[in-house]
Amino acid sequence: xxxxxxxxxxxxxxxxxxxxxxxxxxxxxxxxxxxxxxxxxxxxxxxxxxxxxxxxxxxxxxxxxxxxxxxxxxxxxxxxxxxxxxxxxxxxxxxxxxxxxxxxxxxxxxxxxxxxxxxxxxxxxxxxxxxxxxxxxxxxxxxxxxxxxxxxxxxxxxxxxxxxxxxxxxxxxxxxxxxxxxxxxxxxxxxxxxxxxxxxxxxxxxxxxxxxxxxxxxxxxxxxxxxxxxxxxxxxxxxxxxxxxxxxxxxxxxxxxxxxxxxxxxxxxxxxxxxxxxxxxxxxxxxxxxxxxxxxxxxxxxxxxxxxxxxxxxxxxxxxxxxxxxxxxxxxxxxxxxxxxxxxxxxxxxxxxxxxxxxxxxxxxxxxxxxxxxxxxxxxxxxxxxxxxxxxxxxxxxxxxxxxxxxxxxxxxxxxxxxxxxxxxxxxxxxxxxxxxxxxxxxxxxxxxxxxxxxxxxxxxxxxxxxxxxxxxxxxxxxxxxxxxxxxxxxxxxxxxxxxxxxxxxxxxxxxxxxx
Numbered sequence: 001x002x003x004x005x006x007x008x009x010x011x012x013x014x015x016x017x018x019x020x021x022x023x024x025x026x027x028x029x030x031x032x033x034x035x036x037x038x039x040x041x042x043x044x045x046x047x048x049x050x051x052x053x054x055x056x057x058x059x060x061x062x063x064x065x066x067x068x069x070x071x072x073x074x075x076x077x078x079x080x081x082x083x084x085x086x087x088x089x090x091x092x093x094x095x096x097x098x099x100x101x102x103x104x105x106x107x108x109x110x111x112x113x114x115x116x117x118x119x120x121x122x123x124x125x126x127x128x129x130x131x132x133x134x135x136x137x138x139x140x141x142x143x144x145x146x147x148x149x150x151x152x153x154x155x156x157x158x159x160x161x162x163x164x165x166x167x168x169x170x171x172x173x174x175x176x177x178x179x180x181x182x183x184x185x186x187x188x189x190x191x192x193x194x195x196x197x198x199x200x201x202x203x204x205x206x207x208x209x210x211x212x213x214x215x216x217x218x219x220x221x222x223x224x225x226x227x228x229x230x231x232x233x234x235x236x237x238x239x240x241x242x243x244x245x246x247x248x249x250x251x252x253x254x255x256x257x258x259x260x261x262x263x264x265x266x267x268x269x270x271x272x273x274x275x276x277x278x279x280x281x282x283x284x285x286x287x288x289x290x291x292x293x294x295x296x297x298x299x300x301x302x303x304x305x306x307x308x309x310x311x312x313x314x315x316x317x318x319x320x321x322x323x324x325x326x327x328x329x330x331x332x333x334x335x336x337x338x339x340x341x342x343x344x345x346x347x348x349x350x351x352x353x354x355x356x357x358x359x360x361x362x363x364x365x366x367x368x369x370x371x372x373x374x375x376x377x378x379x380x381x382x383x384x385x386x387x388x389x390x391x392x393x394x395x396x397x398x399x400x401x402x403x404x405x406x407x408x409x410x411x412x413x414x415x416x417x418x419x420x421x422x423x424x425x426x427x428x429x430x431x432x433x434x435x436x437x438x439x440x441x442x443x444x445x446x447x448x449x450x451x452x453x454x455x456x457x458x459x460x461x462x463x464x465x466x467x468x469x470x471x472x473x474x475x476x477x478x479x480x481x482x483x484x485x486x487x488x489x490x491x492x493x494x495x496x497x498x499x500x501x502x503x504x505x506x507x508x509x510x511x512x513x514x515x516x
Contacts, residue, residue, distance in 0.1 A: 004221040006262035008291055010284040011038030012276060013072060013228050013267040016051045024051065028060045030273060032067040034280030040072025040102065040228065040265050046111035054087060061095045069095070072228065072265065073102035073173040073191055077117040077125065081132035081153050085139035089164040097166035101136070102191050104173040105129040118152070126178045128152035133170060133186050140164055171226055180205065183223065184212030193228035199240055199255060202227065206259045226263040227255065232270060233278055245278055249286030256291050331447060337440040339504045354509035355502070362498040435508035448497050455493065459486045
């Protein structure tokens with residue numbers, strides 16, 4: 001699922017060694033001073049080397065003033081849910097609404113059993129967590145005494161209360177199918193950790209979570225996505241969260257816009273103090289700005305002509321040989337401005353690799369077009385359901401990019417091997433500054449971006465209609481034919497646009513004052 005529209009927030013996955021209690025508190029205060037929004041504390045009551053989570057959260061509540069707090073995630077088998085509900089509500093009242101609740105089924109079953117907790121199978125632990133969520137919500141809801149049957153957490157005439165100061169979110173740590181299904185039905189948030197699910201895996205998990213939420217009668221946006229991450233700040237960009245703050249910013253923006261994440265908690269490493277400060281003071285504002293710019297860039301455009309009305313006409317009016325589009329959205333190919341040749345004596349290349357980087361990005365988009373074509377063919381042949389096809393296509397870069405002037409979707413940064421990430425509104429303003437003579441070309445490219453956005457929206461709406469047909473009596477031949485025509489139309493105009501952009505900007509890109 002693309003961007004769910006939640007406001008991005010940032011936090012600290014706070015280490016809690018008992019041997020460094022005073023340092024733990026200072027780090028929490030540093031997180032608040034650095035502008036972070038949230039502190040999460042792991043909960044492993046069977047580990048004697050760690051400060052008790054609830055005792056620590058209560059102390060941190062008194063030692064801070066604005067930052068929100070939550071167990072990341074509470075070990076339900078060793079935290080009786082009725083007592084836990086009262087503890088959470090009490091701390092929320094004492095802090096003026098600064099507490100959320102992360103819950104886990106209890107992954108480490110053997111040490112839980114040695115601590116006197118119930119000896120459960122993994123399946124029983126999921127059942128017990130579902131009962132626990134019901135108990136917690138019942139305790140928070142004013143009313144008559146509560147009686148709830150249950151194998152693991154029954155209630156018998158228990159008076160509810162106190163009610164928390166604000167609607168406390170219940171966020172569940174989940175990876176396996178039954179836990180994801182429980183999260184989709186009952187939770188307000190989902191809390192995976194990078195240590196167990198890297199971004200490639202979370203892409204699959206969050207797509208499945210969206211499907212399960214819809215099956216449960218909920219909107220995917222009803223479930224916040226909170227990601228515990230770890231990384232390393234450095235001068236050179238490497239893998240995921242390995243490089244300068246801008247590299248982090250681009251990759252976390254990617255997760256907001258492509259996977260629907262909205263909260264990121266850093267488990268600091270190396271220079272812990274510097275990592276917390278850079279995360280709060282550099283990465284967080286950067287991501288907020290990128291996301292805001294991307295959301296502002298969503299443009300509503302008139303629909304492109306139906307595929308059958310499009311004629312691919314070359315500059316001379318004959319059949320086109322280079323793949324450039326003909327008439328689409330009122331933009332005939334023969335009207336495309338051609339760039340003036342720049343004076344080579346006054347135009348020494350600054351970044352000759354820019355062209356190669358742009359082509360690499362475009363090659364990624366071309367590869368995704370092949371995936372779309374394969375998905376459409378599989379639907380037509382009955383090998384892939386329309387819902388699965390839409391889930392696949394909606395996660396692709398071409399669907400996430402709103403094609404606004406000067407903005408590359410942050411996901412492109414994964415395939416561009418440069419030392420700093422592309423910022424919103426970077427490339428085209430840089431081109432204009434380096435070569436003002438090609439302003440008309442840039443204007444045309446922006447107009448084509450808007451047309452492509454309209455085609456993508458029509459394609460998505462057609463997929464939605466096909467999913468509805470599939471849910472009813474199965475997809476119709478007419479619906480499948482329309483999808484195929486739209487896919488062909490998209491491929492024609494996008495491939496043409498990519499080729500034109502590469503040709504028209506080739507020289508100007510090398511003159512930009514910075515790499516793309």
